[in-house]
Amino acid sequence: GAVVSQHPSRVICKSGTSVKIECRSLDFQATTMFWYRQFPKQSLMLMATSNEGSKATYEQGVEKDKFLINHASLTLSTLTVTSAHPEDSSFYICSAPDRGSSTDTQYFGPGTRLTVL
C-alpha cells in the first residue's frame, strides 16, 4: 500500500538553530501535503497545506516565516523550523492524499519528534 515517510524521526537541536524535516510519498505522487503539529497528550493541529509548485497555505496563527514549507517535487515536501526555540518542541506529522487511488485515501507519516534545548 501507499506509504509516507518522514526524516528524521527524532531530532534534538540547540535554541536558535534551524531544523529541516522531510516528508516523502514513497509510491505515489502528491501535489498536496499537509503538515500537522501535536503537543503532548493533545490532538493534531493543522499547520499548513503544502502545494507542489506554489506557495503553501498557512492556518491562522502559524508564522509562515518561522515554519518554511517547500514542496519541491511531486513526492517531497519539507518543513523548516527556523531559529527554533524550546516552545517549538513538538511532534510534527505530515500527510498526503493518494488521489490516484480508487478511494482517494490520505496517508500519514510516522512523525518527527523535535526537541529544542
Place this chain on the structure above:
Amino acid sequence: AQSVTQLDSHVSVSEGTPVLLRCNYSSSYSPSLFWYVQHPNKGLQLLLKYTSAATLVKGINGFEAEFKKSETSFHLTKPSAHMSDAAEYFCVVSENTGNQFYFGTGTSLTVIP
C-alpha cells in the same frame, strides 16, 4: 465549517468487555469520517473510514463504527477489548478524503487486565 467533538477524553475498560468511544461531528457537506489510532511514540494508523457507502463500517482489529446522520454521530465500538487496544483514538472529519482533515481532541483508552 467542520468540527469534531470527542465526548470523552479518557475511557477505561476491563479486558474482554465492550469498548465505546464517542464522536459527534459538524459538517456543512456530506462528510467523510475516520477513526485513527495512535500508540505511544508511533504514527497514526487508520482503523476505519466512512465515505457515504454503508453506514456501518467495519475496520481492523475488530473495531466498527456506525454513521448516524440524524444524530451527527460516528461512535467507535469493539465487542471485546484487548490489552493491545490501549492507545489514543482520534475521530476525524473531512469534506472529502483527499482534503484537509479536522481532528477531534482524542480519547485515551486504558484497558485493565
